[in-house]
Amino acid sequence: MMALRLHGKESLRLEDVPEPKLDESGAIVKVRATSICATDVKAYVTGARTKIPITLGHEFSGDVVEASEEFKNYIGRRVVVNPNIFCGRCEYCLSGEHVLCPNRYAIGIDVDGSFAEYVKIPAQAFHLGGVLEIPDHLSYEEASLIEPLAACFRGQLKLNIRPGDVVTIIGAGPIGLMHFMLAKSFGASKIIMSEVDGKRIEIAKRLGVEYIVNPLEEDIEKFILNLTNGRGSDVVVVAVGSPHAQKDALKIVGRGGRVNFFAGLPAGLEEVPINTNFIHYKQITVLGTSMQTPLEFKKTLELVASGLINVKPLLTHRYSLENGIEAFTKTLKAEGLKIVITP
Ligand SMILES: [Zn+2]
Ligand SMILES: [Zn+2]
Structure with a gap:
């Protein structure tokens, strides 16, 4: 074969x-x-x-x-x-x-x-x-x-996304867009995406992403604060393997917020200087997830089969x-x- x-x-x-x-x-x-x-x-x-x-x-x-x-x-x-x-x-x-x-x-x-x-x-x-x-x-x-979507599903379960949350996703590749679809089904009130690639920004817009920022052209922090009455994002998913994106996430997440470093960093770039006071004073939770349990895999198939996620x-x-x-x-x-x- x-x-x-x-x-x-x-x-x-x-x-x-x-x-x-x-x-x-x-x-x-x-x-x-x-x-x-x-x-x-x-x-x-x-x-x-x-x-x-x-x-x-x-x-x-x-x-x-x-x-x-x-x-x-x-x-x-x-x-x-x-x-x-x-x-x-x-x-x-x-x-x-x-x-x-x-x-x-x-x-x-x-x-x-x-x-x-x-x-x-x-x-x-x-x-x-x-x-x-x-x-x-x-x-x-x-x-x-189902497999990649189930990994995203696990990521969002661990973030404990609640109805009404503002969710920001950094990276609008296929994984970022899966997070977008899931955050919608989890009841996010506003979903903001950040992406640097023009083509991907266009695709995201076509898929219904309302708020999208290019951090190379606009100040991402200002953009998020404007959309959240100065509160910051309740949840941030970093769906791109970039140290810069991880640093941005800690900046744009609001008080008591949750951040998922969903994408691993390329070898050699794993050491990232971050302002740990963001974690301490904003009392945020930073976590990471990868893969999915058998139950998460099964639930994800059901999400797609039921039509909740297309x-x-x-x-x-x-x-x-x-x-x-x-x-x-x-x-x-x-x-x-x-x-x-x-x-
Ligand atoms: Zn995979
Ligand atoms: Zn085991």
Whole structure:
């Protein structure tokens, strides 16, 4: 089968590799849609992976085509899979905070992923409720966005967004826009976005973002204070891996506010001088989130299935696996929003 494999720093190859073999327990999924994530791009840029070469891709949906005895009834079903495989037995897993599991590994990050015709699903994914059937009215493409959306969903749950809150999202890429959609469904009264790229600003406006500021052209702090009667934002989500954005977040958040450093910073830029008095005197909470628990994954699928969140406008490009390298290049240039490969 064909697979898009990372061989090291900036070395991605479309290769013919053997199809994955069914283990004693588990399943094989024929990949129908798999979207490219910033994490894949980061892996490409740094070449850093626990296994090299590796087939990338962790946001995917498809059909179960083979399964061990235990999961036989899944054969033929359309599924979306949580790529994070947790142990289910450590204290974090037992407490429901699976994302902190020290034994976690992920499909497309530590083992071969979904930028291929077939992907192997371990039994543990089934056991922890990570293999979910896609409702008939949702497309494979839409389902492939459940994983990143679920990570955003977790981020907002941890921020405890309440109806009427003013929410500011820094970064209007696909993840920022997912946060926008979710904040709306959480009942935010005003959602403000900050973005430096002109094309992304246009897309955000088309998607219904009312308040958007370009911090390179306008003073972001003034902009936010004007919109909040001088109060600042109740909640700030930093959806871009930029030290500057993190500093801005502490400035624009209001008293008693909450900030989520949702995006990790690139290697070498993690040390950020910040004014910690903002945290102390404004009594704000700064937190970080990544990934999603099995429950958050399931709830997110339900959010999309119910129509509360419509991810379709985020799907801007579709490529075949044969043109996977081209799809990747497009993502690297930050063109479009979510780029989906349909093997
Ligand atoms: Zn991802
Ligand atoms: Zn665990």
